[in-house]
Amino acid sequence: MNDRIIAACDGAAKGNPGPAAWAYVVADSAGAPQRWRSGALGHSTNNVGELTALEQLLADTDPAVPLEVRLDSTYTRDSVTKWLKGWKRNGWKTAAGKPVANQELIQRIDKLLDGRDVTFVYVPAHQVDGDPLNAVADKAASDTARTQESAAGTADDLPVPDPAPSGPARNGSARGGATRAGGTGSTAAAKRRSSGSAPTLSARFPGTCPCSRPYAKGDKITKVGGSWGHPECAAAQTQD
Secondary structure, eight states, X not given: OOSOEEEEEEEEESSSSEEEEEEEEEEOTTSOEEEEEEEEEEEEOHXXXXXXXXXXXXXXXXXXXXXXXXXXXXXXXXXXXXXXXXHHHTTSBOTTSOBOTTHHHHHHHHHHHTTOOEEEEXXXXXXXXXXXXXXXXXXXXXXXXXXXXXXXXXXGXXXXXXXXXXXXXXXXXXXOOEEETTSOOOOOOOOOOOTTOOOOEEOSSOEEOTTSOEEOTTOEEEEETTEEEOHHHHHHHHOO
């Protein structure tokens, strides 16, 4: 019997919002892929795809077995490990008094996490020597977003990831900090902005990102659509 399950989950939206999907891949305790699954979401956002991937992974794995979740979405990780307690305490309102985005999805994830031993590991996306499970989940989500046809399989028919762009890695290692569900954990690096994207600046005034979360004066912000917000939210908009 496995002493833990290792898995990766990812979401995709072609246009963000646009044709969207979610996917996960489940491995054994040694990291060898065992099975994968993806699902179409119709017209939605990348963040909904990322959250749905986590929800489906939690629903489809044994809650009695410790689970390591590898994901490249800081928004998803932070939603369930950093901000969740405050949102619940504030009646599912942000610090700015606005309704929490994707509230129903996050509430379902919260119930699935209850009483489980789950560790979240941030892994940078699209790295030459990146996490192989994340690469498979990314490919499955991207393909399903494009075709809008849900799929599933085993280690015998894993989606084959597209080659990552060559060049120096955007982070020092393929794996970032691990955060246990319900704990404060450590802070992992945010997703890097893609080449040619808007500059990152220090906010002169406090404001609210399009994701409905606030930022404070002095926080790093960048263009998110037609507004200003968190760099990781801008990265999510360009993520496959």
